[in-house]
Amino acid sequence: MKKIIFCGRVGCGKTTLTQALKGENLSYHKTQYINHYDMIIDTPGEYSENKKMVRAVLLYSFEADVVGLMASSMEEYTLYPPNIVYLATRPVIGIVTQIDRPNCRPDWAELYLRLAGCKKIFWISSVTGEGIPDLMDYLRDPGDEFPWDNDPEFWAKRQKDKEREVQLGRFGFDRLK
Numbered sequence: 283m284k285k286i287i288f289c290g291r292v293g294c295g296k297t298t299l300t301q302a303l304k305g306e307n308l309s310y311h312k313t314q315y316i317n318h319y320d321m322i323i324d325t326p327g328e329y330s331e332n333k334k335m336v337r338a339v340l341l342y343s344f345e346a347d348v349v350g351l352m353a354s355s356m357e358e359y360t361l362y363p364p365n366i367v368y369l370a371t372r373p374v375i376g377i378v379t380q381i382d383r384p385n386c387r388p389d390w391a392e393l394y395l396r397l398a399g400c401k402k403i404f405w406i407s408s409v410t411g412e413g414i415p416d417l418m419d420y421l422r423d424p425g426d427e428f429p430w431d432n433d434p435e436f437w438a439k440r441q442k443d444k445e446r447e448v449q450l451g452r453f454g455f456d457r458l459k
């Protein structure tokens with residue numbers, strides 16, 4: 283799998299998504315330092331929110347193959363300046379998180395990420411698991427196998443999730459190609 287670094291505001295769901303991707307039980311864990319020992323580099327939100335500390339996030343992005351810029355569907359404003367994506371020396375994907383929450387606004391989060399310069403967007407709930415296989419597929423390297431590859435039940439559910447996305451009008455630029 284490709285190594286990904288997660289960055290985003292405090293509470294946007296970086297650690298919860300890390301746990302979900304690893305198949306761990308979701309449990310609250312405040313991130314205090316950068317964990318870079320794994321396929322996922324989890325960073326504290328405070329680093330991205332602070333002009334000096336954000337340099338550490340930039341440095342650790344050199345350790346990753348992909349940068350995951352995250353915005354939660356509950357954020358009322360964004361800290362990302364327009365077009366910051368072009369500062370990165372790695373492909374940057376946008377990840378809209380917490381799409382299962384009541385009164386959430388994934389459309390706002392998508393807009394923040396698109397303004398930041400993300401072309402590819404994923405919509406994810408770490409709680410229901412929606413969207414996680416899409417991200418895993420993106421991170422898949424040739425030869426990687428996932429437990430659900432031959433599971434018809436899984437593919438039926440994924441098809442349903444996709445139909446729901448169409449109903450919700452989520453057509454990323456990447457999907458229109």
Ligand SMILES: Nc1nc2c(ncn2[C@@H]2O[C@H](COP(=O)(O)OP(=O)(O)OP(=O)(O)O)[C@@H](O)[C@H]2O)c(=O)[nH]1
Nearest residue numbers: 292293294295296297298313326327380407408409
């Ligand atoms: N309903 C729902 N809640 C979520 C989801 N992702 C995260 N949360 C909740 O949001 C809160 C913050 O999640 P974290 O994963 O700790 O956020 P973080 O980005 O790692 O935050 P910092 O480590 O402080 O930067 C927790 O209470 C999670 O349970 C999600 O997809 N759905």
Ligand SMILES: [Mg+2]
Nearest residue numbers: 296297312313
């Ligand atoms: Mg965290």
